[in-house]
Amino acid sequence: MSRWDPHQSSLRQLQYLVAVAELGGFRRAAQACGVAQPSLSAQVAQLERTLGVQVFERHARGIRITAAGEVVLARARQVLVAATDLDDTARRQGDPLAGTLRIGVIPTVCPYLLPEVAPALHTALPNLTVVWSEDKTQALIRQIEEARIDAAIVAVDARVNSLETMTIGEDAFVLAAAPGHRLVKPAAPASPSALDGVTVFLLEDGHCFRDQALALCGATGAHAAGLSATGLSTLVQMVGTGSGVTLLPQLAVAVENRRGQLAVRRFKRPAPSRTLVLAWRRGSALQRPLAAIGAVLQQAWPLFDRGVPTVRSTTSNAR
Amino acid sequence: MSRWDPHQSSLRQLQYLVAVAELGGFRRAAQACGVAQPSLSAQVAQLERTLGVQVFERHARGIRITAAGEVVLARARQVLVAATDLDDTARRQGDPLAGTLRIGVIPTVCPYLLPEVAPALHTALPNLTVVWSEDKTQALIRQIEEARIDAAIVAVDARVNSLETMTIGEDAFVLAAAPGHRLVKPAAPASPSALDGVTVFLLEDGHCFRDQALALCGATGAHAAGLSATGLSTLVQMVGTGSGVTLLPQLAVAVENRRGQLAVRRFKRPAPSRTLVLAWRRGSALQRPLAAIGAVLQQAWPLFDRGVPTVRSTTSNAR
DNA sequence: TCGAAGTGATAGTCTGTGGCTATGTCACGA
DNA sequence: TCGTGACATAGCCACAGACTATCACTTCGA
Structure with a gap:
């Protein structure tokens, strides 16, 4: 034998x-x-x-x-x-909720979500240490598959079969432009068709938020500006001074518009949005702590979501 | 880092x-x-x-x-x-179609399929050595998952998610009894309802063919005999001498009824049947040679299938 | 009740694997 | 042409992991 x-x-x-x-x-x-x-x-x-x-x-x-x-x-x-x-x-045999986890986050989520959520996680799971890293979706997925990180917070469109996911929340897209721009002047929520023929500033290639915004543009007849931004802050600066329009995830509005340099207008419901999920490798040994983290994120999500149902078309969402 | x-x-x-x-x-x-x-x-x-x-x-x-x-x-x-x-x-890097493969086969297939198929395999894939083993479905699946065998020939009902499969062929069920039994006298194919109220002899527990036959009995109103057989040969002996009826896979008829002691009658189409598949562990490194073996089995299958469309209700199918 | 037969653990020894440093060989570029 | 950086080779050393012999304990049967 x-x-x-x-x-x-x-x-x-x-x-x-x-x-x-x-x-x-x-x-x-x-x-x-x-x-x-x-x-x-x-x-x-x-x-x-x-x-x-x-x-x-x-x-x-x-x-x-x-x-x-x-x-x-x-x-x-x-x-x-x-x-x-x-x-x-x-x-993890001793205490499944103890130890260290490495979690990657996409750049259009990381700086807005973590400051609020990291302390909440520490309170809810005091024995768990989370090491955060920031990278774009494709890189994060590769890192998960090679066990270089344990999970990632991403905005998935296509499901990747090698990953398991848990939904954190819906992050609506909003219109943003310099105050006075015709697209953000009305108080009422915008119809997607308002974008028809408009030139929209987008992130540079590789950001999933670029692809999602681009898809929305394609569906509404808008077209992308020639210039791309390396991050949401840059994007905000670009439209804040110039005459352009951009799309932002609601999640980022509070931080990126903290000085009120932009006017923001939400979309009619159902508003275009992205789904944020916590994703990990199928069969990972860390199901337990990851599910616990996912639950905390889900619970904390309404904090960021607050703008969506009642957003004003004014500057400076509460903070 | x-x-x-x-x-x-x-x-x-x-x-x-x-x-x-x-x-x-x-x-x-x-x-x-x-x-x-x-x-x-x-x-x-x-x-x-x-x-x-x-x-x-x-x-x-x-x-x-x-x-x-x-x-x-x-x-x-x-x-x-x-x-x-x-x-x-x-x-396998040198020649993917060389080397040794361990393949398990369920008992209600092994003795009937191998004598024909093993030489054909050797002709088609001369550099490949196949080591055959015989066990019941559940044991074979476990052995596959633990990489103790490389593949198995089984009759699946429920798909097992950890396995990949390739269909070899359909193996019809036939009625078998002592010549003169009322159920096998008519030359015309039987309707499943002919089994209503009939006592059918079955294999003992653990054989998937038992479960499949039992399901057919349940659907037709037949009931199982108190006594179970350890193998198809025993089953044939039991009904050959007594007054009972049993179900056989067409595959086994030629061998088990080689002495013509039974009368065999097929079912109306679509006849109840089992699907024989070659199954291997998802992600196995042996895809190439296994697919090659599967193809040979598929090609060879009509050899065993011959009875199905034209089976006579007489004894002694060609051999 | 005691010994035999089974379990796994411990003690002490030896060898081969896998580490190190120093050096060799080769191809490319300044 | 020679320097530089690539990987390979040579020779040495230490320890990991193997071995044998034995111990400590439990269970079972005479």
């Missing part, structure tokens, strides 16, 4: 392998792994020998990953993710 | 852990792993220490798995399965 024929390779060897692939070289990988380059080289070479696959082509000017190596690397990463889950599982 | 903090534990330690759990003791596990008991004990103890979880309670009369241990073990198995996938991936 060959059931117990041992796995020759070790987890450490797999880590070395993946490190070389990701950092693009043995020296850098060795440094990152905290070992000397010859030690790492030897381990990788031995792993290649036991697997019977050459993963890297060694050149004097660095390495190349072979075709066979790519598929082997993908499997190696899977093993390491599973091992990480094992570690997590074990670590 | 804690990205590269190493996994302390090794795959070998995980194997030891799982072996202890499955074999129920350190000595047996050590023997199975081919190491001395103290070596294995030390490794398991260290693993428990690094994970911070006591997986086993040690008693003089063996071990018990702790509650925390159960969940840790499940994760450990996942890591080993991923490692097996890595090995498989690497091994």
Whole structure:
């Protein structure tokens, strides 16, 4: 019965392998792994020998990953993710609501949500330490899949099958422009068709909020301005001085318009909006603490949502 | 950047852990792993220490798995399965259609399908060695999930989410009884309602074919006989001598009725049937060779299917 | 009641794996 | 042409993990 024929390779060897692939070289990988380059080289070479696959082509000017190596690397990463889950599982055995979680947040949410929510989380889950990071959706998803972060707060349109999600809340879009602009003068909620033919300033590529705003523009006949902003603050400055119009998530209005330089007008219900979710890798060992965090976020959400039903077309939402 | 903090534990330690759990003791596990008991004990103890979880309670009369241990073990198995996938991936890099595959087959299929199909497989895929095993559906699924076999030929009703499947063919059910029995005398195909009030002999519990036949009985008003058979051969003997009726898969008729001791009658179309599939673990590294095997099985299937459209209500289907 | 047979743990020894430093070889670019 | 940075090689050392022998304990049966 060959059931117990041992796995020759070790987890450490797999880590070395993946490190070389990701950092693009043995020296850098060795440094990152905290070992000397010859030690790492030897381990990788031995792993290649036991697997019977050459993963890297060694050149004097660095390495190349072979075709066979790519598929082997993908499997190696899977093993390491599973091992990480094992570690997590074990670590949480005592108190599932204790320990450290790494959560990524998209840039159009992070600075507005965290200041309110981080203290609430600490109160609700005092033994849990959350390390926040900020990145765009695609990067966050990759980081989740590679177990480099434990979860992310994102605004999903398309469901990613490798992730599980929990809805935090709906974040409505609002119109924003310099006070006096014709689009934001009326007190009544705007119809989406008000955007027809209008030039709208958007975020630069890679922000999911750009895509969502762009979709709304496409549906309403608006078109994107030639210039893109690197963040919502920039966006606000651009339309605040000029004559343009932009879309903002309600979540950001209180902070971005704290000096009242903009006039803001909401849409008729059902207002266009994005759904914020907490997402984590399917099968993660951290279901328990993540679900607890998700619950806290859900509870806290009305704090940010307050503008939506009763927003005034004036500046300076309460703060 | 804690990205590269190493996994302390090794795959070998995980194997030891799982072996202890499955074999129920350190000595047996050590023997199975081919190491001395103290070596294995030390490794398991260290693993428990690094994970911070006591997986086993040690008693003089063996071990018990702790509650925390159960969940840790499940994760450990996942890591080993991923490692097996890595090995498989690497091994198949040269020729994906070479090497060895372990395939399980349910008892109501194995003896009838293999004699025909094994040579065909060898012809079509000469570099592939298939090791066949026979077990019931539930056991096979567990073996697939634990990477103890690579695939199985089963008759699924409920789809199991952890498995991917490829249909081999439809295997119709037929009525079988001693020649002269009123149910098998007419030449015309039977209506399912013919079973109403009839006592039908079935396989013993655990055979999926029992459940499928039982479902048909329930739908038609038949009821199960008190006595169950351990296999189709036994079933044939039971009804061949007595006055009972049974259901057989068409696949088995040629072999089981080779001496013509039974009269067989098919059902009106659409005849009740089971779907035979080749199933493997989702994400298995063996997609390529398994799909190739599935294709050969599909092609070969009409060989066994021949009775269905034109079956006579006589004995002795061609062979 | 006591010993045999089973469990896993402990003690002490040895070897091979995987680490280190120092150096070699090669390709490219200044 | 030589310097620089890539990865490989050589040689050494230490400790992890294997082994054998034995202990401590429980259970079962004579």
